[in-house]
Every structure is written in structure tokens, then in C-alpha cells.
Amino acid sequence: MSESLAKTTQDDPFARLNPAQRAAVEHGRGDPAPGPLLVIAGAGSGKTNTLAHRVARLLADGADPYRILLLTFSRRAAQDMTRRAERIAAKVLGPDHPSVRAGLPWAGTFHAVGARILREQADRIGLSPAFTIHDREDSADLMNLVRHERGLSAKETRFPAKGTCLAIYSRAVNAESALEPVLADSFPWCAAFVEELKTLFAAYVDAKQAQNVLDYDDLLLYWARVMDAPEVAGEIAGQFDHVLVDEYQDTNRLQAAILRGLRPDGRGVTVVGDDAQSIYSFRAATVRNILDFPGQFDPPARVVTLEENYRSTQPILAASNAVIGLAAERFTKNLRSERVSAQRPLLVTVRDEADQARYVAERVLEAREAGVRLKSQAVLFRASHHSAPLEVELARRNIPFVKFGGLRFLEAAHVKDVLAVLRFAGNPADRVTGFRVLQLLPGVGPATAGRMLDAVADAASLREGLAGLRPPAAAAQDWPGLVELLTGLDADGLGWPAEIERVRAWYEPHLERRYDDAAMRAGDLLQLEQIAGSYPGRERFLTELTLDPPDATSAEAGPPLLDEDYLILSTIHSAKGQEWTNVYCLNVIDGCMPSDLATGRREEIEEERRLLYVAMTRARDSLHLVTPQRFYVAQQARGGDRSVFASRTRFIPAGLLGLFETRGWPAASDPRAASRPAMATVDIGARVRGMWGA
Numbered sequence: 001m002s003e004s005l006a007k008t009t010q011d012d013p014f015a016r017l018n019p020a021q022r023a024a025v026e027h028g029r030g031d032p033a034p035g036p037l038l039v040i041a042g043a044g045s046g047k048t049n050t051l052a053h054r055v056a057r058l059l060a061d062g063a064d065p066y067r068i069l070l071l072t073f074s075r076r077a078a079q080d081m082t083r084r085a086e087r088i089a090a091k092v093l094g095p096d097h098p099s100v101r102a103g104l105p106w107a108g109t110f111h112a113v114g115a116r117i118l119r120e121q122a123d124r125i126g127l128s129p130a131f132t133i134h135d136r137e138d139s140a141d142l143m144n145l146v147r148h149e150r151g152l153s154a155k156e157t158r159f160p161a162k163g164t165c166l167a168i169y170s171r172a173v174n175a176e177s178a179l180e181p182v183l184a185d186s187f188p189w190c191a192a193f194v195e196e197l198k199t200l201f202a203a204y205v206d207a208k209q210a211q212n213v214l215d216y217d218d219l220l221l222y223w224a225r226v227m228d229a230p231e232v233a234g235e236i237a238g239q240f241d242h243v244l245v246d247e248y249q250d251t252n253r254l255q256a257a258i259l260r261g262l263r264p265d266g267r268g269v270t271v272v273g274d275d276a277q278s279i280y281s282f283r284a285a286t287v288r289n290i291l292d293f294p295g296q297f298d299p300p301a302r303v304v305t306l307e308e309n310y311r312s313t314q315p316i317l318a319a320s321n322a323v324i325g326l327a328a329e330r331f332t333k334n335l336r337s338e339r340v341s342a343q344r345p346l347l348v349t350v351r352d353e354a355d356q357a358r359y360v361a362e363r364v365l366e367a368r369e370a371g372v373r374l375k376s377q378a379v380l381f382r383a384s385h386h387s388a389p390l391e392v393e394l395a396r397r398n399i400p401f402v403k404f405g406g407l408r409f410l411e412a413a414h415v416k417d418v419l420a421v422l423r424f425a426g427n428p429a430d431r432v433t434g435f436r437v438l439q440l441l442p443g444v445g446p447a448t449a450g451r452m453l454d455a456v457a458d459a460a461s462l463r464e465g466l467a468g469l470r471p472p473a474a475a476a477q478d479w480p481g482l483v484e485l486l487t488g489l490d491a492d493g494l495g496w497p498a499e500i501e502r503v504r505a506w507y508e509p510h511l512e513r514r515y516d517d518a519a520m521r522a523g524d525l526l527q528l529e530q531i532a533g534s535y536p537g538r539e540r541f542l543t544e545l546t547l548d549p550p551d552a553t554s555a556e557a558g559p560p561l562l563d564e565d566y567l568i569l570s571t572i573h574s575a576k577g578q579e580w581t582n583v584y585c586l587n588v589i590d591g592c593m594p595s596d597l598a599t600g601r602r603e604e605i606e607e608e609r610r611l612l613y614v615a616m617t618r619a620r621d622s623l624h625l626v627t628p629q630r631f632y633v634a635q636q637a638r639g640g641d642r643s644v645f646a647s648r649t650r651f652i653p654a655g656l657l658g659l660f661e662t663r664g665w666p667a668a669s670d671p672r673a674a675s676r677p678a679m680a681t682v683d684i685g686a687r688v689r690g691m692w693g694a
């Protein structure tokens with residue numbers, strides 16, 4: 001680069017954009033209400049980068065940051081985008097300019113923004129602004145409660161379990177579909193229960209409304225319905241000049257309806273996405289949203305396609321393109337990369353998962369020796385439990401790692417307990433939460449808790465309701481403490497985060513009584529308190545954390561882990577939008593990719609293909625796809641602990657093998673290979689069970 005060009009690039013943050021990116025960034029520049037824009041961006045083509053530049057361009061050109069709505073897929077993405085846009089805008093406007101300092105107050109996920117808008121409008125739309133939000137587990141619990149009340153849980157009817165009921169309900173809501181087609185398409189074994197399910201869902205909705213509770217789906221559903229009501233919709237839409245949506249391929253019909261409601265003529269709308277990376281149809285996302293976007297408007301939306309990949313080497317890209325090239329329907333993008341390399345992606349055959357773990361651990365250490373930090377390396381897998389043997393191997397070798405997409409921090413019982421106290425104090429009508437809180441006391445079981453909640457519901461206030469209760473003898477000692485805590489949280493004017501400190505202090509003796517590993521759990525609660533400190537208040541904290549819980553503790557908690565170097569382990573779903581120098585992909589075999597949980601419907605298989613594509617396109621320099629020849633099948637019906645012989649994923653048919661370097665490991669020359677006995681599967685578990693005639 002010449003000196004003057006280098007200087008220009010440094011001064012002008014927009015100078016590095018390629019022509020297509022610039023076209024997207026500058027679309028409608030100077031027009032206060034530019035026409036709709038769709039940016040179709042291939043993997044690694046700078047989608048995120050381009051969207052951040054577009055926001056920065058708007059700010060630099062004088063747009064009001066309070067009137068920009070930026071909808072992202074995760075909270076992390078919203079924060080990342082806000083930081084990038086601020087940094088770019090600061091180069092033009094200076095770091096102290098009010099538009100830079102304001103940040104992007106309306107950046108967040110659809111659900112989080114929905115919650116905020118609904119709370120702001122609560123009085124006008126018949127909601128109480130104190131509504132609480134149920135996560136999936138709470139929703140399933142409430143569904144279960146209603147199911148019992150309706151007498152639908154009798155075993156002989158084989159009525160669907162609470163989780164299935166919730167999944168059916170959720171899909172119907174998000175896909176804006178009647179119940180019958182949802183059952184026929186996705187839950188055919190439940191089709192006989194259509195009438196009972198309708199009754200159940202009606203009762204579930206009644207219960208939520210009576211208890212002043214919204215579930216995840218309600219946040220989109222209520223928002224969408226508000227946008228149908230002209231009196232309120234106009235006001236909400238009028239708050240924004242620009243609406244930008246990232247990862248549009250993973251939005252569902254309700255989200256598309258909300259967007260249409262916000263901007264019926266498409267003016268000021270930018271959506272960005274990649275149809276080839278659509279991987280959330282199990283949450284009713286529909287790739288049709290992005291495929292059909294341009295034609296919704298008259299004149300149609302402008303489409304800008306980004307085809308230059310800056311991430312991966314050409315051989316990695318060639319292999320990824322070939323995999324997605326076999327997909328049935330997509331916007332055609334011919335991704336190209338200028339990053340030459342002689343190294344094709346590796347397709348490595350190993351005996352079993354234990355060897356897979358050893359292979360990956362060795363390569364990771366080798367790369368670290370060669371200067372690639374652990375943090376620049378990621379191991380990706382289809383299902384969270386696939387990494388178990390590797391986790392053992394890493395622990396054995398003292399290789400630190402952080403796992404994304406496993407059991408979430410907030411799902412841990414003790415963390416939920418503390419959050420439940422905070423929520424119940426804010427909304428005593430919420431029975432699921434109240435149930436949890438009251439049963440923390442010794443001697444209070446479901447029946448007592450239920451009676452107590454009835455009494456609270458009939459009283460004028462929580463304070464009055466609690467005052468009238470007589471706890472069982474075993475709880476007598478702890479009762480006054482709980483009453484004081486619940487009634488004092490609001491009344492004592494403690495402020496935030498002192499409120500959560502008080503709850504933690506109250507909870508500590510209960511924690512010790514309830515759990516053997518209380519010390520470790522207490523550490524989690526301290527971490528929770530630390531996270532709480534970064535929110536302005538209780539309600540924002542509870543809402544945002546419920547909607548988008550941290551994927552891994554260290555993702556939020558900061559020190560000490562963030563200073564160290566650690567390997568990334570992640571499900572492919574959680575790897576969305578990220579990139580690493582080296583990527584190792586586990587179990588690239590049929591049964592895992594595609595998952596044998598996919599029913600075999602064509603759309604589901606296509607989505608599994610896109611998952612492999614997403615995994616492959618996360619790699620910058622080095623990509624290893626590992627195929628164990630024998631795979632232990634976990635989580636099968638009783639009687640089955642078995643290994644199966646596995647074959648390479650169908651998404652890499654023989655015709656594509658030339659794009660990979662195929663290898664067996666350990667190599668025949670490796671003494672480890674020779675010392676192995678011939679491959680045989682001995683089902684010890686079955687033999688042991690056989691002792692008892694099972």
C-alpha cells in the first residue's frame with residue numbers, strides 16, 4: 001500500500017469497504033427515508049462489518065441514534081455491533097460527539113426490544129407494566145400445571161408431555177399457523193389430540209393472563225398484534241427512522257410481520273442475511289422471509305450481494321461452496337477468496353470417539369506450539385453431548401477450554417432460585433415463580449405452596465397476603481425472614497444491585513442446607529451478582545437475562561477466565577457469526593450430521609446441510625473434519641448402550657472428495673496404530689444387564 005493510500009485508509013474508516021459493501025453502506029444516502037434494502041451476504045463476506053458501517057454512516061450523516069432500531073439475533077451481537085458502529089462513527093465525528101456517546105439505545109434482540117416496547121405501552125394495551133417473563137422451563141411448568149388441572153395428564157391417554165405441548169404451541173404461534181398443519185407437519189404422533197390441545201392452549205393463555213406473565217413467544221405475538229392496531233402502531237413506528245435487521249434468514253413469520261408493521265412501505269429498512277446459513281427452522285424461522293423480502297414492496301427492495309470472502313482460504317471456501325452447492329434452493333452466491341493456500345481442508349478418519357478426542361487435542365497443542373493461540377481455535381459439534389470424550393481428554397492434558405451451547409448458567413437450580421425471588425417480589429401473581437420461592441423453605445411442599453399462593457392472590461397486596469399466612473411448623477423459623485425479604489425489596493429503596501445482594505445473603509443458608517456442593521454454587525451466585533451490576537435496574541436485568549441468557553458463564557463473567565488463553569468448544573448453532581484460525585469439526589458422520597433426530601423430511605435434511613456449511617465457513621486457515629468409524633450412541637431407549645459403525649456424512653459424497661485431503665489417524669506407521677487390537681464392539685453394558693435377565 002502506498003503511504004498516501006495507507007493514510008487515507010487510516011483517516012477514512014469507510015475506505016476499506018469493497019464496492020459492493022460500499023453500495024450497501026451508502027444506499028439511499030441523503031434520502032431521509034431510503035427505500036428498502038436487502039443485503040445478501042455470503043459467509044465471511046463482511047456482513048456484520050457492513051451493517052456496522054451502515055449504522056455508523058447514518059450516525060455520521062446526522063441520524064438520531066435514538067431513532068435507529070437495530071435488531072440482532074443475540075445480545076452479544078447487539079453489543080458487538082454497537083461497539084463497532086461507535087468506533088467507526090467516532091473516527092468521523094470524534095469520540096465526544098453526542099451521537100457517538102449515546103451508543104445505540106435501541107439495539108437488541110427482537111424479544112428484548114419487544115419486551116421494552118410492551119412495557120412502555122403496557123397501560124394502553126391492557127397489560128400490567130409489572131409483567132414477568134417466563135423462560136422455556138417456567139413456561140413448560142405452567143403448561144404442566146394447566147395440563148393437570150384439565151385432567152390431561154392421565155397416563156393411559158398418552159397425551160403429549162409438557163415440553164412437547166409447549167413446542168407445539170410455540171411453533172403454531174411463531175409460524176402464525178393453525179394447529180392442524182403444525183401437528184401434521186411436525187408432530188404427527190400428536191394429531192389425535194387436536195381438540196384437547198386447543199383446550200389446553202386456551203387455558204394456558206388464560207393462566208398467563210391471570211398471572212400477569214408473558215412467555216417468549218408472547219413478546220413477539222403481542223408486539224405483532226399491537227402493530228395491527230393503528231392507534232398504537234403509528235406511535236411505535238413513528239419512534240424510528242431506520243430499522244436494521246441482522247441474520248434475517250433466521251427470523252420467523254411473526255418477526256416479519258412486526259417488521260412490516262413498523263415499516264409498511266419498507267422505507268428506512270435494511271435487512272441482512274445469508275439464506276445458506278439458515279439454521280433455526282426448529283424455532284419456526286423461515287428462510288422464505290429472506291427469499292421473499294424484495295418482492296414485498298413496490299418497487300421491490302434493492303438487493304446488494306456480497307460475494308468476496310475475507311475469512312477463509314480458497315481451498316476451504318471451495319470445499320464449503322461445493323457442500324452448499326448441492327442444496328436444493330438458494331440465492332446464488334459465488335463466494336470467492338483471494339487468500340491462497342496449498343492446504344485443502346482435512347477429512348480425517350479415526351477409529352472411534354476416543355481417538356477423535358486424542359487427534360483433536362494433539363492438533364490443538366501442535367498449533368499452539370506453532371503460535372496459534374488456543375482462543376483462535378475452536379472445536380465445533382452438532383449436539384452438546386458430542387464433546388464429552390473430548391472434554392475428558394482436554395482435562396487430562398490440562399488444556400483449558402470454555403464451552404458454549406451446553407447447559408446454560410441460568411438453568412442451574414440455585415441461580416434460578418435467586419432470580420425467582422427477585423421476580424416474585426415484582427409480580428406476586430406469577431404462580432410458577434411463587435411455587436419455586438415458597439418451596440425453598442423447609443417443610444413447604446407443592447400443596448402448601450399452592451394454598452399459600454391462593455391466599456396471596458386473594459389479598460390486596462403481597463404484604464397483606466403474606467401477613468395472613470401461617471407457615472407449617474418446619475418453616476416457622478425461616479418464615480419471617482422470607483416475608484421481610486419479599487416485602488422489603490421494593491419498599492426499602494435499596495436500589496440496584498443492592499437488591500440482589502440482599503437476596504443472595506438471605507439465600508445462602510438455604511443453599512447450604514439444600515446442596516452438598518454449596519461452595520461451588522455460591523461462586524456462581526457471586527458471578528450472577530457481578531453480571532447484575534452491569535444492568536441499570538432489576539427489571540432490565542431480569543428481562544434481558546431471561547431472554548438471552550449467557551451461553552457460557554465466562555462469556556459474561558469477565559475475570560479471571562477472560563485473561564487466560566482457552567480453547568473454544570461450541571455447538572454449531574452457538575458458533576453462528578464467529579470465526580477462528582483453526583476449526584475442528586467433530587463427528588462428521590451420518591447420524592450426527594445430519595442428526596438422526598431430524599425426521600428425514602427434506603427441509604430438515606437441507607437445514608442439516610446448512611449446519612455443516614456454517615461449521616466449515618467458520619475457519620480461516622485450517623479446517624479438520626473428523627469422522628470416527630465407530631460411534632457410541634447415547635440417549636437411546638432403554639436397553640441400548642451401543643456403538644454403531646458410522647459412515648461419512650452424506651453431505652460430502654465421493655464426488656467432492658477431491659476438494660479435501662483425506663487421512664487416516666493414527667497413520668499406519670504410528671506405533672499407536674499397530675498396538676490396537678482389531679476393531680470389535682463388545683457391549684459390556686448389555687452383558688451386565690443380562691446377568692439379571694434384562
Ligand SMILES: Nc1ncnc2c1ncn2[C@@H]1O[C@H](COP(=O)(O)OP(=O)(O)OP(=O)(O)O)[C@@H](O)[C@H]1O
Binds near residue numbers: 018050277309
Ligand atoms: N472490506 C474488507 N476488507 C478486509 N477484510 C474485511 C472486509 N470486510 C470484512 N472483512 C473481514 O472479513 C471477516 C468476516 O467478516 P464478518 O464477520 O463481518 O463476516 P460475516 O459476513 O458476518 O460472516 P458470517 O455470515 O459467515 O458469520 C472479518 O475478519 C472482517 O474483518
